[in-house]
Amino acid sequence: MSIHWQQKMEAYREELLERLKELCSIESVLDESTAKTGAPFGQGIAEALDYMLKLGEKEGFLTKNIEGYAGHIEYGEGEEIVGILTHLDVVPTGEGWTSNPFEPEIRDGKFYARGVQDDKGPAIAAFFALKLVKELGLSLNRRVRLIFGTDEESQWRDVKYYFEREPMPDLAFTPDADFPIINAEKGLLDLTLSGSAETASAMNEGEWKLARFEAGQRPNMVPDFAAVRLEGDGDVFELKEQIQDFLLTHRIRGYAEEADDHLMLVMEGVAHHGSEPDQGVNAAYCMARLLRGIQLDKNGNRYISLIHDLLDDSYFGEKLGIAQEDEQVGRLTVNGGVFRYESGKGQHVELNIRYPISGDMESIRNQVAEKVHPYGLEITHVDHKPGNYVRPDHPLVKTLQNVYEEQTGEKGEPFSIGGATYARALRPGVVFGPLFPGHPEKAHQKDEFMVVDDLVKAAALYAQAIYELAK
Ligand SMILES: [Zn+2]
Structure with missing residues (x-):
């Protein structure tokens, strides 16, 4: 019929x-x-x-x-x-x-x-x-x-x-x-990482204190905006030059604003859905790249190192040691979607991980926990939807x-x-x-x-x- x-x-x-x-x-x-x-x-x-x-x-x-x-x-x-x-x-x-x-x-x-x-x-x-x-x-x-x-x-x-x-x-x-x-x-795995960030001990000559780092609103979006507050009495002029150079060479929009006792840095990225983190420009990663070239206090430096060592330029989990793929859905992806750091208060990162059908959520989670531990972070919340x-x-x-x-x-x-x-x-x-x-x-x-x-x-x-x- x-x-x-x-x-x-x-x-x-x-x-x-x-x-x-x-x-x-x-x-x-x-x-x-x-x-x-x-x-x-x-x-x-x-x-x-x-x-x-x-x-x-x-x-x-x-x-x-x-x-x-x-x-x-x-x-x-x-x-x-x-x-x-x-x-x-x-x-x-x-x-x-x-x-x-x-x-x-x-x-x-x-x-x-x-x-x-x-x-x-x-x-x-x-x-x-x-x-x-x-x-x-x-x-x-x-x-x-x-x-x-x-x-x-x-x-x-x-x-x-x-x-x-x-x-x-x-x-x-x-x-x-x-x-x-x-x-x-x-499979979808959102991990919240949190830890303390004690007040910076005595600052060394020429160091800047990372007072605040903020980027992103949701784990499943590539952050298109990052803002940082630096405090200290180093050479502001030199620092501002360094920032201008960085923005120009990396073709990133942003600016530095000087106030009485601090310096604000703002950087713009390109938002994109967290399922394709390599297709956006992650403002937090860019900011970390810039700050790597600046002398920061110990805790601030540790936070920036975390972004550099485990996330930046590693959209498929290579640096975290969780890279994997299968024929059904392709590669695992990692998006660093939310970043919060406040000196003396705490540090926080939210990751959005999408893993293949053949992947094992527990082992991915454990591997991430192990990797972030040296940076003073622990997994404090897990949101999981199997594939x-x-x-x-x-x-x-x-x-x-x-x-x-x-x-x-x-x-x-x-x-x-x-x-x-x-x-x-x-x-x-x-x-x-x-x-x-x-x-x-x-x-x-x-x-x-x-x-x-x-x-x-x-x-x-x-x-x-x-x-x-x-x-
Ligand atoms: Zn619907």
């Missing part, structure tokens, strides 16, 4: 857009201040979840709300479950929107609203996909569950809670990133690939990424859309949009995917 999925989905275009407008009008941003029993992430998110489940009820699907943490819409019969995981929480809007982010607008064939791409558009597309499968009267051997998470943008407390109470689907995908298929994601890998010949991947190739006429080869997606909440799980190759990524940005035609195309792909996986 051959079904023209794209054509069938066209019939739902207007209705799909209407429902998406309603869903995107709900301000489902995490709001602990309105949290209560049954609405653990606040009123807006609870409303969005209610909205989706009511939609399912009206359609005659089974629905279940897991105490406001997550919910699902279920259709079909069978022991096994096919799952489609989306989320209804959105990130805050930020500034600079052309239209109100919670008053959806269609302009030039683009649907503008906070969350339309990430991830309400996909949630609605998956809903209409299931509705189409139902209305076609196709018989299924597996149950289909549309699972709606509500804390993807923060701490994933939704999926944790949900899967402690509900079964893991036997086959599942999440439309929360890119087409065609993401089947491999590196995700589904073989390219797994029926889940094969099926989605066939659906994609059949409908789009394009190659549907699965690919790997260094970032983390909702797919890791699933076992097995892969990403399937919603962003088509080459289309602009607008998630988390101002004027977030999805091309209306793409929404309909994605919904048709999800409909066939549901059918092929559950039949």
Whole structure:
């Protein structure tokens, strides 16, 4: 039997857009201040979840709300479950929107609203996909569950809670990133390193005290800004010359500012996502390179040496002794994302490490702990998400690939990424859309949009995917 999925989905275009407008009008941003029993992430998110489940009820699907943490819409019969995981929480809007982010607008064939791409558009597309499968009267051997998470943008407390109470689907995908298929994601390890930095003992002649060093806000971003405060009574003129030389030879933007009793140094780098640390310019590393040429107090020097000895110009873990790679996802990466040093108070570094599927988190962690120990640092916090890998010949991947190739006429080869997606909440799980190759990524940005035609195309792909996986 051959079904023209794209054509069938066209019939739902207007209705799909209407429902998406309603869903995107709900301000489902995490709001602990309105949290209560049954609405653990606040009123807006609870409303969005209610909205989706009511939609399912009206359609005659089974629905279940897991105490406001997550919910699902279920259709079909069978022991096994096919799952489609989306989320209804959105990130805050930020500034600079052309239209109100919670008053959806269609302009030039683009649907503008906070969350339309990430991830309400996909949630609605998956809903209409299931509705189409139902209305076609196709018989299924597996149950289909549309699972709606509500804390993807923060701490994933939704999926944790949900899967402690509900079964893991036997086959599942999440439309929360890119087409065609993401089947491999590196393991993620954020390490916080902390230690003391006693007040500098008596300063030697010509030394500067590193009073403060600050760079970066988040471990998963390459810092684009570093600021340092130096104190002492060395030769300011000479120091400023040295700094100018450094900025010129390294073509880095920055400046030195002199005040009564101190000198401020500022350096600009180039921000980039922490999964590709070699693609940005790390302002902290640059600053450390400059300060290596300046005589600093003992503790200050130790902090700068740490950056130089273990991190600078070593984006793949070589200096830390954790370099490794595999065929599935490639090389381990290390991003030094946050740096804080205050003389007499303490020192602090946050690392974002992404390691191959074959890697071992414990041994990486132990190796880092050993390496930073001589610099007076210890690992004080660990945030870990294991990697995700589904073989390219797994029926889940094969099926989605066939659906994609059949409908789009394009190659549907699965690919790997260094970032983390909702797919890791699933076992097995892969990403399937919603962003088509080459289309602009607008998630988390101002004027977030999805091309209306793409929404309909994605919904048709999800409909066939549901059918092929559950039949
Ligand atoms: Zn998302």
